[in-house]
Amino acid sequence: MxxxxxxxxxxxxxxxxDGIAVWLGANGEWTTSLKEAFLAxxxxxxxxxxxxxxxxxDDNRVVDVNVIxxxxxxxxxxxxxxxxxxxxxxxxxxxxxxxxxGVSHAA
Amino acid sequence: xYRYDEFDHAFVAARVNQFRDQVERRLSGEIxxxxxxxxxxxxGVYLQLHAYMLRVAVPYGTLNSRQxxxxxxxxxxxxxxxxxxxxxxxxxxxxxxxxxxxxxxxELAEVEMHAIQTSGNCIRNVTADHFAGAAADEVAxxxxxxxxxxxxxSVHPEFSFLPRKFKIAVTAAERDRAAIQTHDIxxxxxxxxxxxxxxxxxxxxxxGRTPILAKKVRDFLPEADLLSYxxxxxxxxxxxxxxxxxxKARIKILVHETGVEKLTTEIEAEWAHLKxxxxxLPEADIAAINAYFEPPKLGDRAEGWGELAAxxxxxxxxxxWVGRNVAPHQHPDYGMVTISLKPIGGxxxxxTAEQMDAVARLAEDYSHDEIRVTxxxxxxxxxxxxxxxxxxxxxxxxxxxxxxxxxxxxDIIACPGLDYCALANARSIPVAQEISNRFGDPARQAExxxxxxxxxxxxxxxxxxxxxxxxxxxxxxxxxxxxxxxLGGSADExxxxxxxxxxxxxxxxxxxxxxTIVDTYLTERISSEETFIACYRRIGAEPFKAxxxxxxxxxx
Amino acid sequence: xxxxxxxxxxxENDPWAQPGSDSGSKLLPLAEALEHARxxxxxxxxxxxxxxxxxxxxxxxxxxxxxxxxxAFSDGRAFSQAxxxxxxxxxxxxxxxxxxxxxxxxxxxxxxxxDSFEVAHAPTIKRLAEKRLPGIDLHYQPAADxxxxxxxxxxxRTAMLNG
Ligand code: SF4
Numbered sequence: 001m002x003x004x005x006x007x008x009x010x011x012x013x014x015x016x017x018d019g020i021a022v023w024l025g026a027n028g029e030w031t032t033s034l035k036e037a038f039l040a041x042x043x044x045x046x047x048x049x050x051x052x053x054x055x056x057x058d059d060n061r062v063v064d065v066n067v068i069x070x071x072x073x074x075x076x077x078x079x080x081x082x083x084x085x086x087x088x089x090x091x092x093x094x095x096x097x098x099x100x101x102g103v104s105h106a107a
Numbered sequence: 108x109y110r111y112d113e114f115d116h117a118f119v120a121a122r123v124n125q126f127r128d129q130v131e132r133r134l135s136g137e138i139x140x141x142x143x144x145x146x147x148x149x150x151g152v153y154l155q156l157h158a159y160m161l162r163v164a165v166p167y168g169t170l171n172s173r174q175x176x177x178x179x180x181x182x183x184x185x186x187x188x189x190x191x192x193x194x195x196x197x198x199x200x201x202x203x204x205x206x207x208x209x210x211x212x213x214e215l216a217e218v219e220m221h222a223i224q225t226s227g228n229c230i231r232n233v234t235a236d237h238f239a240g241a242a243a244d245e246v247a248x249x250x251x252x253x254x255x256x257x258x259x260x261s262v263h264p265e266f267s268f269l270p271r272k273f274k275i276a277v278t279a280a281e282r283d284r285a286a287i288q289t290h291d292i293x294x295x296x297x298x299x300x301x302x303x304x305x306x307x308x309x310x311x312x313x314x315g316r317t318p319i320l321a322k323k324v325r326d327f328l329p330e331a332d333l334l335s336y337x338x339x340x341x342x343x344x345x346x347x348x349x350x351x352x353x354x355k356a357r358i359k360i361l362v363h364e365t366g367v368e369k370l371t372t373e374i375e376a377e378w379a380h381l382k383x384x385x386x387x388l389p390e391a392d393i394a395a396i397n398a399y400f401e402p403p404k405l406g407d408r409a410e411g412w413g414e415l416a417a418x419x420x421x422x423x424x425x426x427x428w429v430g431r432n433v434a435p436h437q438h439p440d441y442g443m444v445t446i447s448l449k450p451i452g453g454x455x456x457x458x459t460a461e462q463m464d465a466v467a468r469l470a471e472d473y474s475h476d477e478i479r480v481t482x483x484x485x486x487x488x489x490x491x492x493x494x495x496x497x498x499x500x501x502x503x504x505x506x507x508x509x510x511x512x513x514x515x516x517x518d519i520i521a522c523p524g525l526d527y528c529a530l531a532n533a534r535s536i537p538v539a540q541e542i543s544n545r546f547g548d549p550a551r552q553a554e555x556x557x558x559x560x561x562x563x564x565x566x567x568x569x570x571x572x573x574x575x576x577x578x579x580x581x582x583x584x585x586x587x588x589x590x591x592x593x594l595g596g597s598a599d600e601x602x603x604x605x606x607x608x609x610x611x612x613x614x615x616x617x618x619x620x621x622x623t624i625v626d627t628y629l630t631e632r633i634s635s636e637e638t639f640i641a642c643y644r645r646i647g648a649e650p651f652k653a654x655x656x657x658x659x660x661x662x663x
Numbered sequence: 664x665x666x667x668x669x670x671x672x673x674x675e676n677d678p679w680a681q682p683g684s685d686s687g688s689k690l691l692p693l694a695e696a697l698e699h700a701r702x703x704x705x706x707x708x709x710x711x712x713x714x715x716x717x718x719x720x721x722x723x724x725x726x727x728x729x730x731x732x733x734x735a736f737s738d739g740r741a742f743s744q745a746x747x748x749x750x751x752x753x754x755x756x757x758x759x760x761x762x763x764x765x766x767x768x769x770x771x772x773x774x775x776x777x778d779s780f781e782v783a784h785a786p787t788i789k790r791l792a793e794k795r796l797p798g799i800d801l802h803y804q805p806a807a808d809x810x811x812x813x814x815x816x817x818x819x820r821t822a823m824l825n826g
Binding site for chain 2: 014016017018019020021057059060063064080081082083086087090091092093095096
């Protein structure tokens with residue numbers, strides 16, 4: 001069944017055990033990379049990720065579940081809100097010298 | 108400083124176990140997030156943008172080296188190697204796992220620390236003057252009373268579900284370094300004309316959406332009545348504080364809506380019943396707690412005077428640092444040293460595990476094992492002999508902790524903002540960094556003189572923007588960050604709330620706007636003796652507004 | 664299913680019904696209770712958080728049970744109402760927590776003078792039935808419960824351990 005096209009949406013949450021920001025992937029697993037998130041492009045798909053989110057919440061796997069809007073770019077999905085971009089890319093500052101020395105930085 | 112006795116150890120251990128049980132119930136799914144949230148908050152655990160955050164209390168800002176080393180160890184073992192000192196004498200970890208929390212709390216308990224009531228609608232960590240016990244101008248050490256309040260308020264059965272959070276601050280000098288007028292209860296320890304100790308009691312101060320300065324409800328409360336009087340205030344607030352709107356739930360609104368006279372009458376009526384009851388503090392107990400805060404035995408070190416003068420002559424950098432970051436101590440041969448956590452272009456209040464270890468070591472070597480955390484997000488070594496200042500300075504330089512900017516324009520308070528905080532509307536830290544870089548030149552900072560910039564990433568005002576000489580508040584407008592400026596705020600004994608200048612500035616304009624304000628001040632001031640806040644109070648907001656919005660005025 | 668729990672365990676055949684129910688003895692709202700006190704039957708009172716408990720003073724010796732309401736876990740007014748009833752008015756009868764009663768609040772409620780609890784959450788009922796309360800036996804402040812004084816400072820108390 002074809003449903004109305006909407007702005008592309010993805011489902012995000014934080015993992016219960018460690019609080020790390022995650023997105024619902026195409027394979028139904030939660031991933032720590034927004035790039036691997038499942039892109040819901042029409043109402044049915046949005047309803048499906050919403051119900052998957054509710055289920056994960058009920059199963060106590062994640063907390064703070066939200067559907068967010070993204071723009072599809074060549075570099076992958078880019079959230080409209082700065083808040084969500086920061087959730088996916090990390091703090092915009094050079095925050096943990098010792099820790100980040102070993103990790104490459106997404107600009 | 109205070110040391111836990113058996114009772115305290117057993118209590119904190121029991122609290123850790125209680126929280127462990129709560130976390131287990133959550134992880135097993137026995138309780139939902141809705142039911143767990145108030146429990147985790149009561150123990151300082153938040154869910155932020157990227158991860159959980161743990162807020163650990165540093166009661167009245169006092170730490171020893173062993174505790175500081177433990178904070179470093181926790182940063183290294185359970186987090187990403189750093190921590191953030193806040194405006195409420197707490198330290199926050201930004202990346203701990205929920206499943207690790209019980210273990211972290213157990214480690215903290217080993218060094219007599221905890222995260223009890225660092226969040227939630229309860230009585231929060233009691234704060235005090237960071238120079239307490241060392242300042243030349245105090246009438247007595249306020250920390251014993253803060254400690255009594257800390258104990259009494261811990262897991263208080265009646266006051267754990269208040270209308271809203273509740274903050275108490277204690278100071279003991281005319282010069283208010285604890286910002287008591289912005290607290291729910293502010294206590295100023297003083298002596299009456301008979302030489303007895305007691306408190307001037309202020310209530311109803313607070314920042315947030317509706318900033319209000321506290322009102323004095325009592326000029327002198329005998330020290331023995333501290334707990335009964337605070338109980339009376341808390342009970343009246345718990346029963347009558349508004350619960351229909353979280354923005355109107357702080358005691359400041361109750362004071363405002365009821366009127367201070369009427370509310371004082373109610374508090375006094377309640378107190379009349381409690382005054383001579385079991386909460387009356389026996390002299391022996393006050394004395395016993397005071398004994399823990401005996402100042403260290405500081406030997407005379409008069410040689411420091413001559414040495415200091417010589418070092419200052421040979422090293423202007425050192426001389427600047429002493430001029431800015433060292434304040435007079437009760438003992439003339441000693442000083443109180445502010446360790447700035449505001450390196451130029453750095454993140455205000457952040458310290459790495461290595462820096463924490465270094466501070467611990469330096470406190471042992473030079474400050475009788477004592478460290479303080481300030482509400483301005485710096486650290487203090489309170490008892491340093493003048494003769495030790497030079498080697499201390501060298502050691503701090505190596506650690507990147509010798510920035511000579513205490514009280515200057517780059518000594519900026521900034522909350523975590525949108526880089527971490529789930530409630531934020533805009534980022535705070537990058538704004539602080541850009542301003543710091545713009546004004547980082549030591550000569551320029553010195554020319555500008557005392558100036559406090561305070562930045563919050565949302566209306567909750569954790570960055571105290573309302574009481575900054577220059578306050579910056581981040582808001583979100585049409586999906587973009589926008590920064591409102593307020594001028595003329597102050598958190599000291601002459602407290603005032605800043606006034607908003609007008610329309611806000613985008614992230615790429617805000618530093619220029621601050622520069623315009625600073626330039627206006629430099630032009631307008633009578634002499635370099637007139638500080639920014641004094642100048643503002645003399646000339647008012649208009650010259651600053653005219654400069655800020657000049658182009659618009661022309662266009663109109 | 665909702666049950667009533669006290670420190671002796673789950674109460675079978677609790678006689679007190681909330682207003683509006685048609686069986687059992689009644690818990691009356693404050694205004695009705697003040698009215699009802701003129702006749703002679705035993706009655707209980709159910710108070711809302713905004714009620715002034717001091718209004719009960721003249722009829723307190725006629726009241727068999729007072730239920731204090733927690734409309735939400737976050738509304739802690741009943742903790743102060745309970746303290747006033749026990750400490751100020753000297754009320755000795757049964758005092759019940761009704762509404763949203765969380766397991767982790769029960770130890771605090773016991774300290775402020777509650778002695779029975781209306782609970783509906785199944786895992787909470789189970790924990791209570793097993794008497795596994797998540798409380799701390801060391802207290803930094805006096806309250807309405809019976810405790811040992813000290814040790815150490817005047818404000819400290821320790822729990823009386825039953826059994
Ligand atoms: S002021 Fe707002 S953004 Fe900043 S830490 Fe507080 S809640 Fe977060």
